[in-house]
Amino acid sequence: MIVRILGEGQLELPDSAAEELNRLDAALESAVERSDEAAFGTALAALLAKVRQVGSPTNADDLRPSELIIPRPEASMDEVHKLLTDEGLIPG
Amino acid sequence: MGVMKRVTMVFRAKANKALDRMEDPRETLDYSYQTQLELLQKVRRGVADVATSRKRVELQLNQLQQNSDKLDRQARDSLAAGREDLAREALTRKAGVQTQLEELQGQYASLQSEEEKLTQASSRLQSKVDAFRTRKETIKATYTAAEAQTRINEAFTGISEEMGDVGMAIQRAEDKTAQMQARAGAIDELMASGALDDMVSGPHDDIQAELDRMGAGHGVDGELARMKAELAQNAPRQIEGTQHGTSDGAAAQPASTAQAPDPAQAGEPE
Numbered sequence: 001m002i003v004r005i006l007g008e009g010q011l012e013l014p015d016s017a018a019e020e021l022n023r024l025d026a027a028l029e030s031a032v033e034r035s036d037e038a039a040f041g042t043a044l045a046a047l048l049a050k051v052r053q054v055g056s057p058t059n060a061d062d063l064r065p066s067e068l069i070i071p072r073p074e075a076s077m078d079e080v081h082k083l084l085t086d087e088g089l090i091p092g
Numbered sequence: 093m094g095v096m097k098r099v100t101m102v103f104r105a106k107a108n109k110a111l112d113r114m115e116d117p118r119e120t121l122d123y124s125y126q127t128q129l130e131l132l133q134k135v136r137r138g139v140a141d142v143a144t145s146r147k148r149v150e151l152q153l154n155q156l157q158q159n160s161d162k163l164d165r166q167a168r169d170s171l172a173a174g175r176e177d178l179a180r181e182a183l184t185r186k187a188g189v190q191t192q193l194e195e196l197q198g199q200y201a202s203l204q205s206e207e208e209k210l211t212q213a214s215s216r217l218q219s220k221v222d223a224f225r226t227r228k229e230t231i232k233a234t235y236t237a238a239e240a241q242t243r244i245n246e247a248f249t250g251i252s253e254e255m256g257d258v259g260m261a262i263q264r265a266e267d268k269t270a271q272m273q274a275r276a277g278a279i280d281e282l283m284a285s286g287a288l289d290d291m292v293s294g295p296h297d298d299i300q301a302e303l304d305r306m307g308a309g310h311g312v313d314g315e316l317a318r319m320k321a322e323l324a325q326n327a328p329r330q331i332e333g334t335q336h337g338t339s340d341g342a343a344a345q346p347a348s349t350a351q352a353p354d355p356a357q358a359g360e361p362e
Binding site for chain 1: 094095096097098099100102103104107209212213215216219220222223224227246247249250251253257260261
């Protein structure tokens with residue numbers, strides 16, 4: 001399974017990591033829905049830590065698309081809101 | 093549905109919209125490659141712009157640091173000369189410069205990290221664009237239209253995801269650059285108006301002027317003292333051998349030669 005961390009590139013993860021990632025992602029989503037900035041920061045950091053722990057970077061010339069895309073580590077909740085709603089944020 | 097999946101879908105939707113516009117995928121591969129090359133150019137320009145902006149901030153940081161150092165030196169000189177009031181003024185100004193310096197340093201660090209990431213993103217995109225060129229030639233040469241469709245979709249989605257990511261990175265770096273330029277411009281104006289810079293350099297450097305004045309004053313006092321001492325030394329010897337009238341004239345002679353090499357110093361307090 002390929003996961004992209006925005007601003008950093010792609011990592012390849014074993015499929016076995018999916019369950020754990022979903023759990024962490026659910027925490028992130030609930031923080032976004034509650035507009036809980038502190039919980040959001042913690043959840044995003046935990047998700048990124050897990051991905052980095054079990055994933056290894058893909059080759060730069062790998063053209064495979066990502067199955068999952070994670071906001072960049074410095075992303076604010078506001079930025080993630082825009083990512084989820086506003087297609088205009090993604091140029092090209 | 094989680095955040096990751098939703099973000100992925102937003103990216104996919106963008107790629108799919110572009111794919112839908114293509115009639116025969118093989119014919120549009122070249123066009124897509126052209127677009128990628130253009131974006132790559134734009135990314136490179138973005139990296140160069142950020143680097144330029146960073147260098148400008150670097151120069152300003154150096155200048156502010158010099159100002160701060162100079163004010164520090166002036167405070168010491170003032171204290172050494174027993175002018176605590178001047179030292180206090182210099183240190184107050186130094187604190188102001190220091191605040192500007194620290195704020196700018198924080199922004200500088202974040203700009204540097206944006207630049208690094210953008211440089212890496214740019215080389216990743218370069219690799220993908222190169223890979224896409226190879227892939228498109230293979231697809232055009234080897235596959236029927238139906239087979240090509242699937243392969244193109246994948247390669248296209250993969251590269252458009254990369255382009256979307258790097259596009260956002262550029263936008264972020266450009267925003268930050270614009271902010272920093274605005275701030276740098278404001279500091280330039282401050283310096284030009286004399287609020288910051290003129291405290292320490294230029295014609296209105298009042299602390300330095302006061303120190304110079306004191307320095308010059310001490311020079312005159314010192315010279316006067318030295319002359320008096322010389323006169324006092326010479327006078328008794330000359331009283332012994334000669335008349336008073338000539339002895340006065342002879343004593344004045346060496347003193348005026350001693351003063352001659354430095355007429356500017358004596359004139360400066362005016």
